[in-house]
Amino acid sequence: MRPVAVLGIGQTAVGEHWERSLRDLATQAGLAAMRDAGLEHVQAVFVGNMLSGLLTRQENLGALVADWLGQRPAEAFKVEAACASGAAAFRVAHMAVSSGEVDVALAVGVEKMTDTTSGETTAALATASDADYELVHGVTFVGLNALVMRRYLHEFGWKHTDFAPFSINAHANGARNPNARLQEPISERDYTRARMVCDPINLLDASPIGDGAAAAVLVPAERAYDRPRARVLVAGSASATDTLAVHDRKDPLFLSAAHHSARKAYAQAGLEPSQIDFFELHDAFSIMSALSLEACGFAERGQGPRLGLEGRIRLQQALPISTQGGLKARGHPVGATGMYQLVEVVQQLRGEAGPNQLDRARVGMAQNIGGSGAMIATHILRVA
Amino acid sequence: MDIPRNWRLRTQRYALVGEECDHCHSKIFPPRDICPDCGLEAKAHYAFSGKGEIYSFTVVHDPPTGYEDQAPYAIALVKLEEGPIVTAQLTDVDSAQVAIGMPVEMVTRKLRAEGEEGVIHYGYKFRPTLARA
Numbered sequence: 179m180r181p182v183a184v185l186g187i188g189q190t191a192v193g194e195h196w197e198r199s200l201r202d203l204a205t206q207a208g209l210a211a212m213r214d215a216g217l218e219h220v221q222a223v224f225v226g227n228m229l230s231g232l233l234t235r236q237e238n239l240g241a242l243v244a245d246w247l248g249q250r251p252a253e254a255f256k257v258e259a260a261c262a263s264g265a266a267a268f269r270v271a272h273m274a275v276s277s278g279e280v281d282v283a284l285a286v287g288v289e290k291m292t293d294t295t296s297g298e299t300t301a302a303l304a305t306a307s308d309a310d311y312e313l314v315h316g317v318t319f320v321g322l323n324a325l326v327m328r329r330y331l332h333e334f335g336w337k338h339t340d341f342a343p344f345s346i347n348a349h350a351n352g353a354r355n356p357n358a359r360l361q362e363p364i365s366e367r368d369y370t371r372a373r374m375v376c377d378p379i380n381l382l383d384a385s386p387i388g389d390g391a392a393a394a395v396l397v398p399a400e401r402a403y404d405r406p407r408a409r410v411l412v413a414g415s416a417s418a419t420d421t422l423a424v425h426d427r428k429d430p431l432f433l434s435a436a437h438h439s440a441r442k443a444y445a446q447a448g449l450e451p452s453q454i455d456f457f458e459l460h461d462a463f464s465i466m467s468a469l470s471l472e473a474c475g476f477a478e479r480g481q482g483p484r485l486g487l488e489g490r491i492r493l494q495q496a497l498p499i500s501t502q503g504g505l506k507a508r509g510h511p512v513g514a515t516g517m518y519q520l521v522e523v524v525q526q527l528r529g530e531a532g533p534n535q536l537d538r539a540r541v542g543m544a545q546n547i548g549g550s551g552a553m554i555a556t557h558i559l560r561v562a
Numbered sequence: 563m564d565i566p567r568n569w570r571l572r573t574q575r576y577a578l579v580g581e582e583c584d585h586c587h588s589k590i591f592p593p594r595d596i597c598p599d600c601g602l603e604a605k606a607h608y609a610f611s612g613k614g615e616i617y618s619f620t621v622v623h624d625p626p627t628g629y630e631d632q633a634p635y636a637i638a639l640v641k642l643e644e645g646p647i648v649t650a651q652l653t654d655v656d657s658a659q660v661a662i663g664m665p666v667e668m669v670t671r672k673l674r675a676e677g678e679e680g681v682i683h684y685g686y687k688f689r690p691t692l693a694r695a
Binding site for chain 2: 297298300310313315316324374377378423425426430
């Protein structure tokens, strides 16, 4: 195993890209990352995507994207892990480079979600759950999260408004990110008055879908020395699984795959949670922010909302989260989301995060959740 | 469409048949080859009583394609008396009356229909436990 660096990053804005297709988006982000790395060729392309088969009726994305990037005959294939597809593609690229098999790998996360009706997109997203035992009952993804959130409120005694800081923080940061889908700050009053989507989850608990792509070039660490900007190393890379269905978990309020993948990543990096400067977490729903903070050791069980209420998640505070808007405001183009998180971590570490730049950004963590917690990938990046 | 796929699940869907692990005696639903509790092989059929209580619930207003006719509908995690939790719709109840801890029982209902001439899929839903007459 050899150390791996992120040499280049690229992204499109998250939005409704009526004029651009799945392949256009992937190509745009991929080329941006290669340009940023100063490279014209890569040896392998790993494409993170969840829904191309269902929403675009296009599979074999590895070959498609490699072809459109002008990278034939590079090795290329798609990596799928529901909403964690992006980080899964990054993880495969990391394994390829750290093993010594590949010297230059490109990981691209891409999703095209706005060509279809909202019912079709909702049904497609629900395929991340258990088709025979959850989906057949008319469960939606927001519905599953609502079931978890209601039980969480019941067991730990929090009020719905105690989750407002997660949403307010994400929107405040997203308002200063030109690539964010939602660039409007919100108030606590907005949060409490938002339309109920699936009780207790309202519109401002839920992240918006969108079209988008983000990409990164991974190389052996020694290849990244002669660059003017900060060198970003992958200090920890791990993923873990839990039961596919929420109902099969002994404790549906604990993200055990987040716990296991974070613990592995901490061990690889030789770090404790207290040494993480900022955390791009998977705030697809505000309840997931709380569960992720708890599973990763930043909060005691049942105490995740406290970090928000105490203001510790904001920029320049103890543990900034969703520094470019998170899923909540940057948007959640599902299979691309994990790559957006990693690209944003690199931006912070390089000092290229614009108005959202953190003063202290030496070690950043990203966590991407697939399904309702069934597959979770955790990465720790640091400057070195 | 999907006729064999749904036919294969008939005992689970119509009668809540799962398994009991020969090794740790855990009750398992849905049935699977490996006991999720002890990791050993599970093979013995076990019919659940269909009695349980609400572990959590919500109401779906924005349904996926194929469920539009039913919306809004209440969905619950039901903790069965024997231990496992299942996901299912609630029926025969005003969703404003549903609460965590409410006793419920399984009934067989229409899960979805595939259009005017398509297959109708039946399976378990749960309703508030009826008082004995």
